Amino acid sequence: MRIVRTITADVPRATAFGYLRDFTTTTEWDPGTVTTERVSGDGGVGTTYRNVSRFLGRTSELTYEVTALEPDRRIALRGTNQSLVAHDVMTFAGDERRTSVTYEATFTFTGVARLVAPLLGPAFRKLGDDAERGLKAALEDLGQQHRGHLRA
Numbered sequence: 001m002r003i004v005r006t007i008t009a010d011v012p013r014a015t016a017f018g019y020l021r022d023f024t025t026t027t028e029w030d031p032g033t034v035t036t037e038r039v040s041g042d043g044g045v046g047t048t049y050r051n052v053s054r055f056l057g058r059t060s061e062l063t064y065e066v067t068a069l070e071p072d073r074r075i076a077l078r079g080t081n082q083s084l085v086a087h088d089v090m091t092f093a094g095d096e097r098r099t100s101v102t103y104e105a106t107f108t109f110t111g112v113a114r115l116v117a118p119l120l121g122p123a124f125r126k127l128g129d130d131a132e133r134g135l136k137a138a139l140e141d142l143g144q145q146h147r148g149h150l151r152a
Contacts, residue, residue: 001107003128007136011143013094015100017072019142020090023049034059045069051079056123062086072139083113084135094115103135108122142143 009016010137019025026033034052042084049064061081068076074090075138079086087106107124118128 001109001124003105003107003124003131004102005019005103005128005132007101007132007139008094008098009136009139009143010097011099011146012096012097013092014072014096014128015142016094016099016139017075017082017092019138020101021069023051023066023074023077024050027140029131029134031134032127036064039063041066049077055127056120058066060084062087064097066108083107085109101135101139103131 023036024036026036029054031103032053032055034054036049036051039048039050043066045068047066047067051062051064053060053062057073060083062084063078063081064077064086066075067078068074069077072091075090077086077088079088085108087104087108091102091104092099093102105128
């Protein structure tokens with residue numbers, strides 16, 4: 001299962017990157033996220049996060065690890081639990097005024113969960129749509145805050 005969304009907002013690329021580099025911000029823009037806490041690390045490669053999400057009425061926990069980090073360009077994470085492996089990649093393009101973030105999430109089900117995965121397409125599309133709206137709103141708010149600081 002693969003979800004790809006591109007969000008463009010009037011926020012500097014470095015500001016958007018700094019915000020999304022901290023994976024705990026998922027609680028602000030991903031409606032499925034209940035909590036995300038950093039377990040170890042400084043946000044760079046090897047940093048781990050504990051993420052609790054709700055999907056189709058069920059709560060699940062994943063441990064995410066930052067697997068790649070290219071400042072202001074790309075962040076990659078791998079999340080795992082007993083029935084799922086998730087790969088999340090955020091790619092950033094833009095400049096000091098405007099940013100496009102492409103968010104790609106790939107989900108691979110393991111064990112018994114593999115059997116129901118083909119039925120989950122519509123639910124994953126909704127998950128992607130909801131996350132896209134949340135991320136767009138968060139980036140737009142971040143851009144407004146940035147512009148407010150410039151005027152002050």
